[in-house]
Structure formats: structure tokens, C-alpha cells
Amino acid sequence: MVLKNLYLKQGLSTYQIAQKYNCWSTTISSHLKRYKIKIRNPKKALRPDRELLYDLYINKLLSPYKIAKQLDCSPSTIRNWIIEYNFYIRKKKLISISKKDLKRLYYDDRLSLNEIGKRFGYTASGLFGIFKKQGFILRTTSESSKYYSHRFNFNGSPTSRAYLIGFRIGDMHVRKNRHVIRVGFGTTKYDQVILFEELFNKFGHVYIGKKDKKGAWHPEVALNKSFTFLLPKHRKIPKWVFRSKKYFLSFLAGYSDAEANIGCYPRARFKIASYDYGILRDIGEGMKKYLKISPVFFLEKTNRKTHNQDALSVTINEMRALLKLLNILKPLLKHKNRLNCLNTTLENISDRLS
Numbered sequence: 001m002v003l004k005n006l007y008l009k010q011g012l013s014t015y016q017i018a019q020k021y022n023c024w025s026t027t028i029s030s031h032l033k034r035y036k037i038k039i040r041n042p043k044k045a046l047r048p049d050r051e052l053l054y055d056l057y058i059n060k061l062l063s064p065y066k067i068a069k070q071l072d073c074s075p076s077t078i079r080n081w082i083i084e085y086n087f088y089i090r091k092k093k094l095i096s097i098s099k100k101d102l103k104r105l106y107y108d109d110r111l112s113l114n115e116i117g118k119r120f121g122y123t124a125s126g127l128f129g130i131f132k133k134q135g136f137i138l139r140t141t142s143e144s145s146k147y148y149s150h151r152f153n154f155n156g157s158p159t160s161r162a163y164l165i166g167f168r169i170g171d172m173h174v175r176k177n178r179h180v181i182r183v184g185f186g187t188t189k190y191d192q193v194i195l196f197e198e199l200f201n202k203f204g205h206v207y208i209g210k211k212d213k214k215g216a217w218h219p220e221v222a223l224n225k226s227f228t229f230l231l232p233k234h235r236k237i238p239k240w241v242f243r244s245k246k247y248f249l250s251f252l253a254g255y256s257d258a259e260a261n262i263g264c265y266p267r268a269r270f271k272i273a274s275y276d277y278g279i280l281r282d283i284g285e286g287m288k289k290y291l292k293i294s295p296v297f298f299l300e301k302t303n304r305k306t307h308n309q310d311a312l313s314v315t316i317n318e319m320r321a322l323l324k325l326l327n328i329l330k331p332l333l334k335h336k337n338r339l340n341c342l343n344t345t346l347e348n349i350s351d352r353l354s
Helices: 002-009 014-020 025-034 050-059 062-071 075-084 101-110 112-119 124-134 158-171 190-202 226-228 245-259 277-291 319-328 336-353
Strands: 173-177 180-184 220-223 260-264 269-276 298-302 309-318
Touching: 002 014, 002 025, 002 269, 014 025, 050 062, 050 075, 062 075, 101 124, 112 124, 112 158, 158 190, 158 226, 158 245, 180 226, 190 220, 190 336, 220 226, 245 269, 245 277, 245 319, 260 336, 269 277, 269 319, 269 336, 277 298, 277 309, 277 319, 309 319, 319 336
Parallel strands: none
Antiparallel strands: 173 180, 180 220, 260 269, 269 309, 298 309
């Protein structure tokens, strides 16, 4: 563990570790307690030498903040001893950074209050007071993330939007968390993880992580507000999608990448089984309307404890209808394994038709 190494092996103080990671020493102390790392020595009261403190504060005119750095303690400790020794207390150093520069440094350059303070010799708490007084809005936790500046607006076409909505309904959970849209899902199939990363890594940092105890990955990405169109969990295909053949097929490709089963068992087949009854009925209607294909519907008994109803299946296994559908979906699917299965199924149908 990094913290254990820094604190116990390298012998750094909580203050020094905090300086290294640009945080408060109290944060480091909290983590020491959380990870049950034994405190080296219970903290003894610091009593700086009177003459040394007089020289630093009165003669050299150093601030408590700069003296604290030299003596490896907090500024409040220095201030307390200045009062204890009855030194003349200088007038508070007023922050003289202009409002315009503060805005530029904080909002445009994305520096933290701590970083701005270090640059100009002020404390973060002093700057915080100025921000409050001026009515500046502080960044949220998500906005302070190092990945925040790497979140980009959705700039795809309505076709791409339709695909993502289809994929979202089939496979993803989406929630709004203050200023970000969090998108994620769980899967035991790594191909699905790769597809998720390919779909979203140009819009934000995709976190994948390790498998859980059941062998599943749980990738997640935090996106900006341009992805609010992914928030609704539609019970039916959106009207603007269903009215266009192009958008309908793109939606079908996204939903198929998430839910479809394509293969030979031994007969060639395209099948989607899910609990999205309204979506599957609309898919059936769209196939009839745009492709002149009539899929077969049936209910499947399932043992899943999370659902108290049967899954609805839409299936196509008539060879010519299947050949037509797969050739249309081939350039639209993005899931590598789904495409491999589609190509194998097409070869099987071609062999049977020849």
C-alpha cells in the first residue's frame, strides 16, 4: 500500500504526505485510521523556540503559513504560539488577486484553491472566503475530477443517437448524478466491455476495473449533459425513431448488439428474448413495415428471481427472411462477436440455399 510505504517506511509525516498529494493532513490522518495503520508516535505538542519564531515572524516578516512549512506543522499552530508569546500581530495580508484573474485561474485554468494559494502565497481557506464573498460557485466533486475536462459533447448523427438508445435499453443502466450522466452495466462477456469502451471513450474516461466475485465486469463512464437523451428507459421505441426506416434499423442494431442471439442451433436463427414487451412488439411491427418480415413471438419461462413474468421472444428462422435481415444488419452491428456469429450464420444459409 502506497500510504503505508510513505508513512512507515519512508517516515514522512502526515503533513508531508498531504503536501505530496495536494490535500489536507487531516485527510491523511483519516486514511491512516481507516486502513488501521499504526500511528508512529502520538502527536506531541509543538513548542517552537521563541527566538526562532520571533526572527521568522517579526524580523523576516514570514507569514504563519510559510513558517508552518519550515517547521513542518500547521499554520494554526504557529498562530497560536504567536499569541502565546505575545508578539505584535501584523495586519492580515489581504488577498490582492483581481476578480478576473481568480476566475481565469479557477474556471479556465482549472487550478484548485490550494494551487492558486501556493502560487501567490495565500491559504486555501483565505481564498475560499473571497470566493464566498464574491459569490463564485465552487466546482462540484464531479467537476473537480481530473477527468472532467475530458468529457466531450455528443456530436453524433440522429442515426448514432438511435443506435445508442437501442443499446441503452437493452444493456445499460443510466442515472443522473448532479452535473453528470453516469452510464454503466454488468457483463461476463469481455467483448461487451470492449464495445462499451469503443462507444464512449471519445466522450469521457471509461472505468472498467476488475471482475467481481461472480466473474462480471462493471464498466462505467461519466458523461456530460449532452447525453441526457440516454436517461429515459423507454417502454416503446421513441416515435421519431420508429417513423424513419434508417433510424429504426440503427435502433434495431443497437438493441441487437445488446440482446440478440444469432447462430445455428443447428438451424440458423435470429432471436431476441427480453422483458421489454413494448420494445419487442414495436420491433416486430417495424420489421413488417420496413422489411416485409413477420417474426414469430412466444413467451419463455425463466427462473430469474429478479422478474416475476416470462420473457418475450421475437424469432426469425425462415431462411430467406433471415438472409434479408442479416444482410441489412451486417454493416450496422458493432459487437465483434455478434458480427462473427452473423457471418457464420450467413455462410450456413448460403450453403443451404445453393
